[in-house]
Amino acid sequence: MTQSAKRFFWMVCGCIALGLGIAGxxxxxxxxxxxxxxxxxCFSRGSERLHNWLITHKHLGPPILDWTxxxxxxxxxxxxxxLMMAAAILASYLMHAPIPVIIAQAIILPLVCLFIWSRPIGPNP
Incomplete structure (x- = not known):
């Protein structure tokens, strides 16, 4: 794969992720x-210009910089x-998901919550 093809690949992936991020x-x-x-x-590997635009963007940049x-x-x-993790467990239960699925959610999702809540809030609360 040529260098320009790799950059194009990363730029396309970055644009898709950016679209999903904005939709989020x-x-x-x-x-x-x-x-x-x-x-x-992705943009850091495909386009320095797009990467700089993203991290300096007025609305999109702060959460990236807070995490970084x-x-x-x-x-x-x-x-x-x-709330979304709790809703996922409740929805699985209400939709009669298989017991192993509910058990897996009941084990994994609280661990994810523990990780999330152990992170600092950051300088931009």
């Missing part, structure tokens, strides 16, 4: 910041993630 700020079930982090990663510089997750995101 509109749609409540889509994790916007995660996709913005993926977009920043401080490992921080905003309080609102922590609360929303916790």
């Amino acid at each position: 700020y509109i749609l409540p079930l889509l994790p916007g910041t995660v996709f913005l982090l993926i977009a920043a990663f 510089n401080h490992g921080a997750i905003p309080r609102r995101a922590k609360i929303l993630a916790t």
Whole structure:
């Protein structure tokens, strides 16, 4: 694979992740910041200009920089993630998901919550 093909690949992946990240700020079930982090990663390999634009963007840049510089997750995101995980377990139960699925969720999702809540809130609360 040529260098320009690799850059193109990373730029396409970055654009897809950016689109999903922006959609995540509109749609409540889509994790916007995660996709913005993926977009920043992809753009750092595909386009320095797009990477710089993303991390300096007025609205999209702060959550990326909070995670990159401080490992921080905003309080609102922590609360929303916790509520969505609880809703996922409840929905699985109400839809009569297989017991192993519910047990796996009941073990894994609280551990994910523990990780999320152990992260600092960051300088931009």
